[in-house]
Amino acid sequence: MSFDVRLPIGLLFLAVGVMVAGVGLVGDPAVFEAHSPGINIDVAWGAVMAVFGVVMLALVALARRRG
């Protein structure tokens, strides 16, 4: 089977996204407020990265099923 570059991209984005969002959830809210008022950028962007990772992995799975 040929190598699908979306696999490592999906895995890395999912892992990093979960890590970043996790830190945003457990960290001190005052820190996030100081950097970007009104938005917890770690939670928001971590979620975006994780979702992108899942989409990439889904595309890999779809391509494999089609053979």
Add this chain to the structure above:
Amino acid sequence: MQLGAIDWGILALYLAFVVGIGVVSARRTKSGSDFFLAGRSIPAWVCGLAFISANLGAQEVIGMGASGAKYGIATAHFYWVGAIPAMVFIGVFMMPFYYGSKARSAPEYLRMRFDEKTRALNALTFAAMTIFSSGVSMYALAKLIQTLHVFDAPFAHMGLPQAWIFHAAILTSALVVLVYIYMGGLRGAIYNEVLQFFLIVAGFAPLVWLGLRQVGGWHGLQTTLGPSYTHAWAGMAHASTNRLGVDWFGLVMGLGFVLSFGYWCTDFLIVQRAMAADSMTSARRTPLIAAAVKMFFPFLVIFPGLIALALTSAPDHGSVHAVAAPAGQVATIAQHDPGVIPIKMDSSTGKPMLDAKGQPQLDYDLATPNLLLRYFPTGMLGVGLTALLASFMSGMAGNVTAFNTVWTYDIYQAHIRPKASDEHYLMVGRLATAIGILASIGAAYLASQFNNIMDLIQLIMAFVNAPVFATFLLGMFWKRATGHGAFIGLLTGTVVAALHHGLTLPLDAIAGVKGGWLHVVHTYPSEMAQNFWTAIWAWTACFVVTIAVSLVTRPHDETGLVGLVYSLTPKINGKDGPWYGNPLILGAIVLVGTVILNLLFR
């Protein structure tokens, strides 16, 4: 700003993935064709994104932010005038000859089309350029990491002097790039470039999002910065009425035609990505897919500069307090914040550097990095640093893979050991990777020794890159062009570039590396104008001399030029696959999109 455990974790995870991709690629790298051309087996979208990444070094990410802060949205000309049209041209018109000729490198195309000496000239100058540019970008990254002070604490903790941050940054990044190219060759580089592309977007997009939120969107930028920063085409009729200091003719001919086509259509670093594609149609789509994405890059890399400037001051209005629009936000920042873009300090005296009018100069190179430190808390900081590192590595890997191929095929095989086995050349390619990276490290330290080495390298690149497009253009579209014509034309073009530079000077500059080292016969309103006109002169000289010498030398046998010259090659249609995959239609869509962007930001 300190790195948390999570930031270290993200950086480490990134490095592990990059090396892992090298290991996986190594399993499929068994021959010279695998190592140097990725076995011509990569799908178009992968090649297209790698095509962008290879060109998107840390210097571009930092430099475009800096130019955005200095010149405003007019910096987008480097994309909408200076890249997209050339990328469409290579995809539609030139790729059939690069890919179809089965040449393994751009210099090798010149050997097939012209002769050995033209190839040798191009191969040698190109190989030297790749080493210098990867060295300079390595230097820029190490310097930046040192300036950001993010690694100060861990180094102090380990009892290491601060100067070691510079060495560690250079050695670590060089080692990682070495590992994945040594193992996986071009395939390893291309797969990693795609990963790096997404990371760069992931690192900079949130910066723009947060920034625009704070300054009140594009409208907020317009009111804070004023029209001279937010219109790309206003005042382009004369060099004195716009921030770039260039008139529209110099811009369109110098940047849009000569420099842009010279870079995008002949630079092997770029062309190599398309040559790795799995079919002719994929190879042609590669630069077009890249262009379709690239046209939106100004929003990603130039906007941070504009935002940083808006948060620093409001140049068109004197004082930020006079601006009512972004509801007091900017005023608050001006009171509590020294500004995102710091004042440039003279490292020898410790005093602020002043311009000709006695005003302190801003250190624009720190616009994007400082914005990153400002908006990203721990967590996102790791993502942002990874994006910087990714942009640096992709740019360096582009240079290194181009170097090892040109060295092995166009210098070693052509002149040192012509009839060795494929295994031997594969070994030489791997060795060339290591030697190329070592030489880049040398170039990086050389750059740290001299103040103006960056200027010098930019200059030599302009001398070499500008005329070579005339050589390729005449080679592909005029069957009468001869080897002697191409060689003498190329040499003349380079000499004319040097002469033009030696005889002209930008306003307020001192004769020397900035020009005028022979005698000043003309003064340009800006360095950029001088640069563009150097390119125009060099290209014209190469074009005219190549034609003149070709007409008085013996023409090539036409049967040997089939597949290399437009008029002698059967036309191919790109109609396999869906209609939107047709290179002509794709090219037209990209061009219309670019025109619309130009109109929106006129």
